Amino acid sequence: MAGSRASSLVVVAVVLVIVIVMVAAASVSAERYPPLAPGLSFDFYKKSCPKAESIVKDFLSSAVKQNPGLIPALIRIHFHDCFVQGCDGSVLLDNSSISGTSEKTYIPNQTLRPAAFKAINDIRNALEKACGRVVSCADIAALTARDSVQLAGGPSYKVPLGRRDGLSPASETAVLTGLPAPTSNVTELMDALSKIKLDITDLVALSGGHTVGIAHCNSFDNRLFPARDPTMDQWFFTQLNKICPLPNTDKTTVNDIRTPHVFDNKYYVDLLNRQGLFTSDQVLNVDARTKDIVHKFAVDQNAFFDQFVYSYVKMGQIQVLTGSQGQIRANCAARNPPRLAWSIVDTLLLGL
Numbered sequence: 001m002a003g004s005r006a007s008s009l010v011v012v013a014v015v016l017v018i019v020i021v022m023v024a025a026a027s028v029s030a031e032r033y034p035p036l037a038p039g040l041s042f043d044f045y046k047k048s049c050p051k052a053e054s055i056v057k058d059f060l061s062s063a064v065k066q067n068p069g070l071i072p073a074l075i076r077i078h079f080h081d082c083f084v085q086g087c088d089g090s091v092l093l094d095n096s097s098i099s100g101t102s103e104k105t106y107i108p109n110q111t112l113r114p115a116a117f118k119a120i121n122d123i124r125n126a127l128e129k130a131c132g133r134v135v136s137c138a139d140i141a142a143l144t145a146r147d148s149v150q151l152a153g154g155p156s157y158k159v160p161l162g163r164r165d166g167l168s169p170a171s172e173t174a175v176l177t178g179l180p181a182p183t184s185n186v187t188e189l190m191d192a193l194s195k196i197k198l199d200i201t202d203l204v205a206l207s208g209g210h211t212v213g214i215a216h217c218n219s220f221d222n223r224l225f226p227a228r229d230p231t232m233d234q235w236f237f238t239q240l241n242k243i244c245p246l247p248n249t250d251k252t253t254v255n256d257i258r259t260p261h262v263f264d265n266k267y268y269v270d271l272l273n274r275q276g277l278f279t280s281d282q283v284l285n286v287d288a289r290t291k292d293i294v295h296k297f298a299v300d301q302n303a304f305f306d307q308f309v310y311s312y313v314k315m316g317q318i319q320v321l322t323g324s325q326g327q328i329r330a331n332c333a334a335r336n337p338p339r340l341a342w343s344i345v346d347t348l349l350l351g352l
């Protein structure tokens with residue numbers, strides 16, 4: 001009796017030691033970051049707003065309890081911001097108080113969720129209360145994307161900060177050429193990515209963002225009508241056809257059929273099983289240039305997490321405004337009103 005108790009204690013102790021060693025190994029695993037863009041740093045707000053990151057995280061942790069859909073929405077907003085005219089918060093602008101039309105008007109942006117724009121602005125207000133107007137909306141978009149990845153079970157990582165907010169939205173052409181369509185093949189995807197210095201490994205890793213979130217029928221029904229895309233699994237086709245019986249049905253389905261709400265590597269397992277949702281997803285397991293990377297991420301989640309962090313941080317530094325460029329917005333949805341002094345200078349200069 002006493003002997004078996006002692007031996008079970010030994011077992012418990014051994015298991016504990018193993019767990020401690022594993023946790024320690026995980027926490028010392030070196031994170032890999034791309035070179036930082038000039039003007040950005042990991043501790044940008046250390047003096048001016050030391051609590052910035054915890055304010056963002058605390059706000060978001062409680063907001064996602066009310067609305068878990070914020071997670072995929074915020075992961076996608078940072079991507080749309082960065083792919084079009086750089087990570088300058090221009091995707092956040094509304095029609096009002098800008099000259100021109102908001103990026104949100106154009107087709108790829110029509111499915112960005114309004115609640116996520118509101119969360120970014122609410123966080124901005126909380127940050128201004130704590131520190132004054134020092135944290136940019138573009139940085140908030142990067143931080144909320146990072147925290148969303150982690151809240152969904154993905155990797156945690158550091159975000160380079162110091163982005164400034166842009167003054168104007170991108171044009172319709174810039175939005176449509178910057179954001180590839182879900183019907184794209186690898187050549188078309190790489191045409192868009194190479195313009196912003198992202199490579200084929202970045203393409204495969206960043207597409208892993210589709211491990212969470214939803215899509216509307218018209219984003220993938222090119223693969224259902226007039227007939228099943230032959231690269232799509234028959235069972236998966238039947239399921240999707242029930243949701244979208246006709247072209248353009250106004251319904252949604254999950255991007256990752258295995259674990260739709262968890263940030264993990266199952267998206268790549270979907271691809272191996274011919275159950276990727278968009279053409280732009282499934283082609284990654286067909287094209288010879290990307291197939292091996294898909295396979296590697298499907299069998300090794302750590303390899304995916306490592307590369308996702310590297311590529312997402314790289315993406316987060318595309319064409320950033322820094323230093324005295326741009327501005328720090330007082331409202332993420334609007335450019336600051338011009339200051340009186342400057343409008344007088346403008347008038348004088350125009351008068352010359």
Ligand code: HEM
Nearest residue numbers: 072073076079111180181182206209213214215216219280
């Ligand atoms: C590589 C090219 C990409 C294409 C063609 C693409 C296309 C799309 C499309 C069409 C949707 C669904 C829109 C709808 O029907 O509602 C979507 C959703 C989504 N995308 Fe992408 N995407 C790409 C890259 C990315 C990247 C780089 C990320 C982030 C790392 C990302 C994250 C997401 C997320 C999280 C959703 C779900 C949004 C939600 O549930 O609100 N995508 N994407």
Ligand SMILES: *[C@@H]1O[C@H](CO)[C@@H](O)[C@H](O)[C@H]1NC(C)=O
Nearest residue numbers: 094095100101102104105106
């Ligand atoms: C923004 O304004 C344009 C016209 O300039 C209009 O077509 C568009 O629907 C508006 N978009 C939003 C999101 O209100």
Ligand SMILES: *[C@@H]1O[C@H](CO)[C@@H](O)[C@H](O)[C@H]1NC(C)=O
Nearest residue numbers: 184185186187188189283287
């Ligand atoms: C990709 O699509 C383009 C047309 O949009 C086509 O010319 C090209 O052959 C396709 N490439 C591959 C690798 O399928």
Ligand SMILES: CC(=O)N[C@H]1CO[C@H](CO)[C@@H](O)[C@@H]1O
Nearest residue numbers: 104105106109110112113114
């Ligand atoms: C989030 C957002 O602003 N979405 C807009 C996309 O564009 C349509 C009009 O084209 C608006 O109705 C949506 O509000």
